Amino acid sequence: MTGRTPADSADTRAATAVDVSSIESAGPAHWARRVIAAGAVLALLLLAATGGLLLGRSGAEETGVPDADSVDIGFAQDMSVHHRNAVQMASWARDNSGDPTVRTLAFDIESGQTAQIGQMQGWLALWDAAAFPVNGYMRWMSDMSAELGMGHTTDGMAQMPGMASTEDLARLRASTGPAADVLFLQLMLRHHEGGAGMLRYAAERAGRQQVRNLAAQMLTAQTAESQSIRQMLAERGAAPLPG
Template sequence: MSEARHPLPARIFVAVAAAVALLLLGAALGLLIRLPSFDRAEPQPSAVDIGFAQDMTTHHQQAVTMATLARERAADVAVRQLAFDIETNQRDQIGRMQGWLSLWGQPAQSSGPPMQWMTDEGGHAHGSGPAATQPGALMPGMATSAELSRLQSLRGPEFDVYFLQLMLRHHEGGSAMADYGSRHAALPAVRELAKNMLGSQSTESTLMRTMLTERGAQPLP
């Protein structure tokens, strides 16, 4: 009778062992799928990838500053909601770009002229706006210190209008960088992020134009 009792535990042990083996095999296959191919060179970040991540981080940081202020101070709940969306999205995008720069062993910000990565070898600028030429120069769409000070001094509906004007100009000013990055970055992830920026900010720009019209205001020149 003792021999008759052994087959069942033995069968259970074999089944468990087989299941574990299949799990280990699946995990190994998953790792192989995730590992880069040794038969082809993986793309490396180009000057466009690096410059885009550095300059767009700087551009986004100002938008986050304005959006944080509007989220706390705007009189209209619709403006506060827009500010919350902009702050959340752009903080997330800054995190991704800074993560890439860290992985690439690159500084968080460029020490050279902004948007220099949007020029060809002959020094000709690309995109819908001119590249900045001096280190520390403001990129297209960015607010000056005086404009930011004025925004901080305002309250109520006047604050809402000026925030919408500054943020609309900010979004539209950064579109040239996003467009160039979406077409010329070497890494697919960078191109995709730039493309997503174009789409989301275009939608937000349309909304801000509508909100300005509803308030009897015009975009800034």
């Protein structure tokens, strides 16, 4: 079992925070709305983390703490990182899009995935596990690499499927108007569909019922969102990103 250190706690706070400092300012008119939104997101994250601790404590009493290389811990660590990437994109779109439909979708993704990060981080804290992976991603599902087309080794992947790169995020922040909405939808669709294999694997193979349940709920929600995003792209005369 990997123990937590003060550095782990600092990394957890930094990694689960919404990345607002790197997002271009939308002007004074949006300042109050951003403060309120950031406060709401933080409250949601803290509430979800508390819920995760309580649920994890109940499970720990029944079945013991998961092994460090278990699906349960690996999924919670990796999906926290994967979700954080989506929250970065969604928070930007919520503040910068002029399209009410896009803003609503972005808010739903930001709030839902922030709460889920809090729940998974609560479990990891209770299990005395590192908040995030330290030796590559997706080592907990290496037996599925061929089927999922991931090609990773026992050392893990450098990046998980669907993740927006630093360049993708910079391109999104530099975009404006309808083009920005389309790019956000394209990146989020790729993100959702890229993570589906991880969700399905955890829903079927995690050792703890609460982890399987959360993964299944994520898969259901993101599948529905992906269908909506495809329709939104079609309405805007755009197609999903290749690959």
